[in-house]
Amino acid sequence: MSGPTPEDPLSQEIRGLQRPLPGRRLVSWLLFLVALTAFLLLPVGAALFNDDQGGMRDWPLIGAMFGDADRVDAQLLGRRPDPSVKPDFIPRDAQGVFALADLTGYQATPPTLMALDRWWNPGPLAAAHQPWANDCRACHAAPFGRVRDEDCLACHKVLGDHVDFTQVKDARLEVRCASCHRDHKGEFALAAQNKHAVGRDCADCHRDIKASYADTQTENVRDFVDEHPQFRVQVASDAAGKVLQRVRLPANGLLSQPTNLKFPHDVHMSDKGVGSPNGKVVMKCADCHEANGDGIGFRPTTMQDHCQSCHALKMEPTLSNREVPHGPVADVLSTLREFYSFVATTGSVPRGPEPLTRNIVIKRPGEPERAPRSFVSMPGDGKARATAAAIEMFEKTSCVICHEVKRVPGPGKAGTPGRDLPQWEIAAVAPDHAWMPKSTFTHASHSAATCESCHAASKSKEATEVLMPGIDGCRDCHAGTKPVADKIVSDCALCHGFHMPGHTPPQPPAKGYQLLSGRAQR
Amino acid sequence: MTQENVLTLHGFRYFRWSLLLSVAAIVAYLLDDPPVAPYGGTWLGYTLGTVGALIIVWLILFGARKRAYRSNLGSLRGWLSAHIWLGIALLVIGTLHTGFQFGWNIHTIAYILMLLVIFSGIWGVTVYLRNPALLSEMIGGKSLQQHGVVLAELDAESRNLAQKLGPDVQQLIEASARAPIVGGVFGRFAAPASCATANAVTQLQQIGLSGDKAIRNLYAVQVRRQQQLERIRGFLRLKAWTDLWLLIHVPVSIGLLATLTAHIVSVFFYW
Numbered sequence: 001m002s003g004p005t006p007e008d009p010l011s012q013e014i015r016g017l018q019r020p021l022p023g024r025r026l027v028s029w030l031l032f033l034v035a036l037t038a039f040l041l042l043p044v045g046a047a048l049f050n051d052d053q054g055g056m057r058d059w060p061l062i063g064a065m066f067g068d069a070d071r072v073d074a075q076l077l078g079r080r081p082d083p084s085v086k087p088d089f090i091p092r093d094a095q096g097v098f099a100l101a102d103l104t105g106y107q108a109t110p111p112t113l114m115a116l117d118r119w120w121n122p123g124p125l126a127a128a129h130q131p132w133a134n135d136c137r138a139c140h141a142a143p144f145g146r147v148r149d150e151d152c153l154a155c156h157k158v159l160g161d162h163v164d165f166t167q168v169k170d171a172r173l174e175v176r177c178a179s180c181h182r183d184h185k186g187e188f189a190l191a192a193q194n195k196h197a198v199g200r201d202c203a204d205c206h207r208d209i210k211a212s213y214a215d216t217q218t219e220n221v222r223d224f225v226d227e228h229p230q231f232r233v234q235v236a237s238d239a240a241g242k243v244l245q246r247v248r249l250p251a252n253g254l255l256s257q258p259t260n261l262k263f264p265h266d267v268h269m270s271d272k273g274v275g276s277p278n279g280k281v282v283m284k285c286a287d288c289h290e291a292n293g294d295g296i297g298f299r300p301t302t303m304q305d306h307c308q309s310c311h312a313l314k315m316e317p318t319l320s321n322r323e324v325p326h327g328p329v330a331d332v333l334s335t336l337r338e339f340y341s342f343v344a345t346t347g348s349v350p351r352g353p354e355p356l357t358r359n360i361v362i363k364r365p366g367e368p369e370r371a372p373r374s375f376v377s378m379p380g381d382g383k384a385r386a387t388a389a390a391i392e393m394f395e396k397t398s399c400v401i402c403h404e405v406k407r408v409p410g411p412g413k414a415g416t417p418g419r420d421l422p423q424w425e426i427a428a429v430a431p432d433h434a435w436m437p438k439s440t441f442t443h444a445s446h447s448a449a450t451c452e453s454c455h456a457a458s459k460s461k462e463a464t465e466v467l468m469p470g471i472d473g474c475r476d477c478h479a480g481t482k483p484v485a486d487k488i489v490s491d492c493a494l495c496h497g498f499h500m501p502g503h504t505p506p507q508p509p510a511k512g513y514q515l516l517s518g519r520a521q522r
Numbered sequence: 523m524t525q526e527n528v529l530t531l532h533g534f535r536y537f538r539w540s541l542l543l544s545v546a547a548i549v550a551y552l553l554d555d556p557p558v559a560p561y562g563g564t565w566l567g568y569t570l571g572t573v574g575a576l577i578i579v580w581l582i583l584f585g586a587r588k589r590a591y592r593s594n595l596g597s598l599r600g601w602l603s604a605h606i607w608l609g610i611a612l613l614v615i616g617t618l619h620t621g622f623q624f625g626w627n628i629h630t631i632a633y634i635l636m637l638l639v640i641f642s643g644i645w646g647v648t649v650y651l652r653n654p655a656l657l658s659e660m661i662g663g664k665s666l667q668q669h670g671v672v673l674a675e676l677d678a679e680s681r682n683l684a685q686k687l688g689p690d691v692q693q694l695i696e697a698s699a700r701a702p703i704v705g706g707v708f709g710r711f712a713a714p715a716s717c718a719t720a721n722a723v724t725q726l727q728q729i730g731l732s733g734d735k736a737i738r739n740l741y742a743v744q745v746r747r748q749q750q751l752e753r754i755r756g757f758l759r760l761k762a763w764t765d766l767w768l769l770i771h772v773p774v775s776i777g778l779l780a781t782l783t784a785h786i787v788s789v790f791f792y793w
Contacts, residue, residue: 010677013702014670017758021765022707024772031777039628039784044791119628120788140792147793182558185623193558201557 039119046116047136047143126183126190139183152177159499163213180498194493202492223480224490233468234437236430244433255466260404260427263463270458276310277357285451295444300432312357313398315339315389317372320351324393329426332399333418336390340375341382341417349376372397387421394424403427435468439495527651531603539604540611547573551618560621562629562789570619571786577612578636578782581605582775606647613640632785635778639771646767653760661757669754673703676747683740691729691740698722698744703754710762713755719748 115134125133132138139147153159181190205212206221219229232246235257249255273280288306292299303311303326313323315336322339324332343349375389399405404427412419452458454469478494479487529537547570556564562571584605587593616636624630661669677699684695701718704710726741 008674009700009702010674011670013704014666017703017710018666021710021762021769024769027769027773028776031773032780035777035780035784039631039781040787043784043788047791117788117792119631120792121625121627122629122789123623123625123627136792143791145793180557182563185558185561189558 043117043120046113049113121184123184124186126185127187128190129183130187146176147178149177152181162498202496221492223482224478224492225475225480225482225484228471228480231436231468231471232438233435233466234433235466236433246438249468249470253470255468256462256464257430257466259430259463261429261463262402262404265457265460265463265465265467274310277312285455285457289451291443295442296440297443307402311398311401313393315393316349316374316376318374319349319356319376321354321356322350324398328413329424330413330416330418332393333386333390333412333421333423334416335418336386336393337382337417337421340385340389343376344380344382344385383420386418390418390421399424399426403429435466440497441495528599528603529606529647529651531599536600536604536607540607543573543608543611544614547615547618559623560618561623562619562621564621567619567621570615574612574615574619575782575786577608577615578778581609581612582779585772585775606643609640609643612636628781628784628788632778632781635774635781639775639778642767642770642774646764646771649764649767653764661753666754666757669750672750673747673754676743676750680740680743680747683736683743686736687740691726691737694722694725695740695744698747703751704758710758712759717748717751719744719751723748 117136118134120136121133124130129139139151141148141151181193183190185193203222206218207227209216209218209220221228230249232248233255234244234246235255237243237245238258247255268274268283269285271282273282275281288301289298291297301307308323308326312321313326313332314320315322315324324335339350373392375385375392378385378388393399394405395407406425406427408423408425410420410423412421412423446454454473455467457467460467477488478490481489481491483489526532550566551560551570554560554564554566556566561567584601587595587601588598616633620629620633624633664672677695680695680699681692684692697718698721702709705714722744723741726737726744730737730741
């Protein structure tokens, strides 16, 4: 019997068939080389190469390794912040603002050659950082080094430190920007991180803050629900209102500040309505407190826009619509003087362009109701009639209704017609200021709630009463960091900022105020 | 008790280790509360990444251990069992390392390559467990070589019978004997469009109707040759399709090694 010989094509084929499928080695090498070139060699090469200079001037260290040390030029030193500067001792200018390299330097950075390192991008940058999305080196300034704070602060110049590092040394505060802010997490991720991720570590120090900083005015805080002190509300300390203090709300929630204004919220917000030229009107909060468009605060309440339609400053309410201006005393007196001189010399009353409207009869508490008096036909000259009318308006029917009015010796402002009338002084109303400057609160986010659910305005009898809510109301909806059914998880950063000077909402104190941060009584 | 196979080796020793590793990784992932979101750059992310990279390197070393026939470093069967189970544990560890953050970048490409390697491996394990004959490369208890001997014997017998017949028949038989079994790499994956032996069988059947005994004998031998061929081809097709997993598993794992290197270098290059 004859078996297949070695030359036999059949045995040759069978021997071939017993070998595994070909191509494994070839495909392996191909994949290895393609992956290594595309994903490692080209990106690294491109990152080290600057096509405009043909050198490694961005990275002196690498440049030196490649014999390129001479190319470390003045342009580089001018553009990049000094790497020897430690992140926690960043130089500042006189205003306390970080004084670092100009933003325009970064815009001049050439992107990596053909953006070959784009394969490395682990995820989309925050929307505000996307102009640098193809320029990894704008933030990753040195190879195999972490992102440096200097490179963040080159643009973010106006951030303030959490505490004054010239006063306080605490290793826990010497964190990098990137310890809290992690980019490459999506277009809107940094904003979300600022609200929820940042601030999770606050309690590390703040749970026993006095152990770290004995002088602090801050109470211990662990969690919004479990351990957070009652709010401190910023109030003006006296009627002159030159000094602002943050005062902790007392247990009964009642806090007052001098305002030099008489305004009973309860009268105006009565559900039976309040008198107006058109009869009783039920007022809404927004009639006077109009949202200012930033979602946070309100436009200033003014006499002209919010009061005067009812509280008209009529000189002769039964005969004329003519009003005195809501302004300096001299302007009011001069208007009265001119009006009654005209009446005295011509015997006629200027009525004003509109038909006569009904006047609101104003009755001060304890006084009997009476009809408005007229001085048109009283005996005497214009000065005598203007004097009587001024006394009536200043002391009985108009100014005194809302203001602190005090008679002062004359004469009045030189060169004004009302100079020879009796004179008054009206105490300046305390200007607006932020109530809770250490936190952010957007009214727009809370528009589903009624104003009254936080501000007990309808029971407030005096303008001096501060109607800021305490923490208990917030806790009806806001949980702490731990999730609670039907409540909102609220990390510290939901309301508080970390970088101190920049974190207040855009409500700077009015001119003439002096901030007395953290020196409030407790 | 059923016979121990590569998965159940040593009473599921490597399965138990891999399960422990996977469960530990899952528990750590669930307990971990990273500041922003889970991803490869947290402490747990770095840990899982390091463990995963070490596992990948060790799994690739299996290719070297397989060729080191003289190695005493554990049995090859043990290495394979551990290779399979650690590879499946890598699926858990690698996935948790990503923190489920994916994108069009080399990090996700590396993850996809890893999945390709793991799933092609699972495919390979499955086909070998379902067709144990493929491992021994035996058809009906005989080796491919032995089947080749049978073919050669049938050809010798056919040539003998054909000597008494005309040159037309001799040509048919010669073509049948000389045609390759599959012919080329692609022939291993699909049945051939034409087959010289099948052609000879058809022709002999038509000629054989005239009643010549020699033709009928030759016809019978060629039919046996055709059956034998089809048995071999069927086996080769099954083997080619099952071996295809290795054509993915091995090259992609080498590509993964390069991509993994780029992944690790890149994340620290732009730290």
